[in-house]
């Protein structure tokens with residue numbers, strides 16, 4: 001077997017103010033996200049997972065770029081871009097807003113921050129939202145200023161995140177409620193701090209808008225975090241799958257609608273008639289979905305992952321195998337000792353209890369169909385092997 005390919009890093013793949021630190025601290029793998037470097041692994045996926053679930057990690061998620069919409073038509077533009085009704089969202093709130101195009105297809109799924117009545121940030125997943133927003137605003141002659149400010153979110157995640165954040169920003173950081181943000185001071189600089197983050201282990205996100213103050217803060221998080229066993233980390237594939245957090249570009253793409261991706265619960269189809277995607281989404285709901293994103297739980301050992309391409313899921317009734325799905329993400333859960341996968345599955349199979357899945361080792365096994373998030377109730381829970 002050949003050595004792992006490496007990533008050639010040039011200016012097109014942007015760094016964050018923390019990249020050199022994260023590399024020195026042992027990041028062992030990176031991916032590219034919004035044309036930027038995102039660490040994906042430190043010690044190992046599994047070691048990082050257990051640590052995240054027990055302690056606290058600081059994540060360089062500077063790749064979550066902010067697209068700033070400012071001006072009299074800022075909210076009008078955002079309401080056009082998302083099927084979620086944002087008319088009653090107050091300043092200081094974060095909202096998860098799937099963005100969909102005129103065909104109803106997913107363009108991105110950012111967290112939106114309402115900074116002021118005429119100012120929003122879209123904290124984006126991996127696609128060029130700025131270009132899409134500009135095209136819409138220019139075409140519709142909207143009075144709105146659009147740009148990507150230099151803001152690099154730092155996430156502090158894990159059960160001890162709150163204690164560590166209190167050491168830095170004071171006890172009042174605990175007043176910040178889930179999916180809200182407030183300004184907090186560190187060394188004379190005001191940061192936007194939200195209680196949010198791409199894990200279900202609890203924590204905060206600090207929107208660093210100044211590199212110099214940011215690296216000071218970064219270093220202090222590690223100094224003060226020693227007593228909480230802090231480590232550098234990153235969004236963890238195992239944890240986020242167990243928690244049912246979806247990744248745009250992996251679990252769903254511009255070929256899928258938010259209804260197909262199971263994001264229909266975040267909006268009400270009758271509510272926001274201003275959304276660009278609404279006619280297409282209403283039509284799709286009326287006609288029925290052709291495919292759905294579902295979860296697969298597979299009782300197979302570590303290493304026995306489903307095939308990435310054509311896992312060959314077949315109808316139970318006949319013996320002919322044919323591809324009816326695409327695997328989105330997959331990981332082995334060390335806690336439940338099960339293979340987890342997300343799959344965009346043809347609708348006729350979605351109501352079955354299980355499907356047959358081909359694994360990399362050639363075996364074909366039964367996989368339980370579940371809705372996302374997975375339901376692990378009744379399964380034994382394992383501890384980390386030391």
Ligand code: THG
Pocket residue numbers: 064095096109110111123124125126153179196197198199205245246
């Ligand atoms: N934080 C910030 N920006 C981001 C992400 C983030 N941009 C990219 C990506 N992550 C966007 N995708 C998601 C998906 C899910 C959630 C957040 C961002 C999330 N969902 C919760 C849930 O599903 O339970 C809460 C949703 C809600 O209550 O509205 O947290 O992580 N800054």
